Amino acid sequence: MADVTRTGVSIEPGLLEKFDRFIAKRGYKNRSEALRDLIRESLITEDIEQNRPVAATLSMIYDHHRHDLSNKLNQIQHHSHENVLAATHVHLDHDNCLEVVILKGRSGDVKQLADHMLSMRGVKHGKLVITSTGRGL
Amino acid sequence: MADVTRTGVSIEPGLLEKFDRFIAKRGYKNRSEALRDLIRESLITEDIEQNRPVAATLSMIYDHHRHDLSNKLNQIQHHSHENVLAATHVHLDHDNCLEVVILKGRSGDVKQLADHMLSMRGVKHGKLVITSTGRGL
């Protein structure tokens, strides 16, 4: 952060005190960092709504005994290789795996690809998290 | 706001520009107001998790032809009158009503009362929104 501006915010003293206690509990070292995080969070909502380029993480729980499922998930990911950056696989217990797929692309494409995998039989649960590509944040 | 403090925030110029465009689109007149809203929003999440006193709004869609439903909803609300402040009823079309119930109390109690009404047969859809009592915000 070689290059920062300093801007002033008017705020009621009671509200500021409550916020300082809140961010200390969350582990923030200073107020500016916490405020920048709130700002970035609000901007990402906008990126998603506007179908802009995003990075995303799809987490899926499935039973690896399910015939051919990991194979099919693999094929889908290869087919959309331009949107799939990486996949990590974790063995949670004897039956269950957690597979985490990192995606990049327009928010609409990323959602569609995630829906495709989540709707497969044997995928017990999954969640897509859309975040930013980091550009301009 | 007779009484305000002025605090400084360090922020990358590019991020600040993006935020200014974003809040202008949302209708904000100035940056401080937008930042205060982000701060208040983060504090309310905390109130809910900690089972503190909150205000809340329960919106329910139901078919008023459904035998005795509005009667039962009414009884439940009277039974919990210490948590129910008001109810507004709107006729959406020939069949469907929207009933909005304003609630106050600990977040846990408010959630339980909402679950009770939402689980009733004939309530097609509903959502509970928890906000603040406004104190200290």
Added chain:
Amino acid sequence: MADVTRTGVSIEPGLLEKFDRFIAKRGYKNRSEALRDLIRESLITEDIEQNRPVAATLSMIYDHHRHDLSNKLNQIQHHSHENVLAATHVHLDHDNCLEVVILKGRSGDVKQLADHMLSMRGVKHGKLVITSTGRGL
């Protein structure tokens, strides 16, 4: 519900048991009602994304001492009277009001109108809940 179909669902016995315990806690009298609610919830998400007609509830906390705010909120609502069905006002304490505005229209219009009111100085917190018009649910 004069007219219902009966459809079968295949489900692992352990999962069904867990679900039955869960819905009992939520107050559901039977499984069909709980499943219909899950189905309706998923359909409403679709209505919102597709800019279809929706009903919505905007809950706002504000300080009524704030000069002219309730007046301005009133004017905005009159200006958009085709989207505003009703408003309920509750006095939470000496300073704070909760105003709940019931809206109807395309999800995009409803969001914009809500943003306009939420961005006003003096509105401490607010939340928009979008639900269905009830048609076809």
Added chain:
Amino acid sequence: MADVTRTGVSIEPGLLEKFDRFIAKRGYKNRSEALRDLIRESLITEDIEQNRPVAATLSMIYDHHRHDLSNKLNQIQHHSHENVLAATHVHLDHDNCLEVVILKGRSGDVKQLADHMLSMRGVKHGKLVITSTGRGL
């Protein structure tokens, strides 16, 4: 799924039709799979609220030029090694990385560990997704 029960659901024909169109668009091959997914989703919300064991994925965007940040994130993860299963690192562009950390443990512990990393200076954005360990789903 060697072992399944068949249960009946009563549902209005119009609602069922809408649901069938909805799930076809999402890519589901059959109604049972879609309903099981809705059921699992509702159960996971319960696991999180009750501080039960969960699996989770933390996605963070940060600038790897930021002095020592990846080092500090690494230390935090090692310190909580009993909750950290794996981490994947992706280079989004010249400046920005996406790091995805897979976590396991009680939902409260997992949230606290995520807050700790998200509050660090240089972490631009992040999101925690809590899912299930897959047991009993």
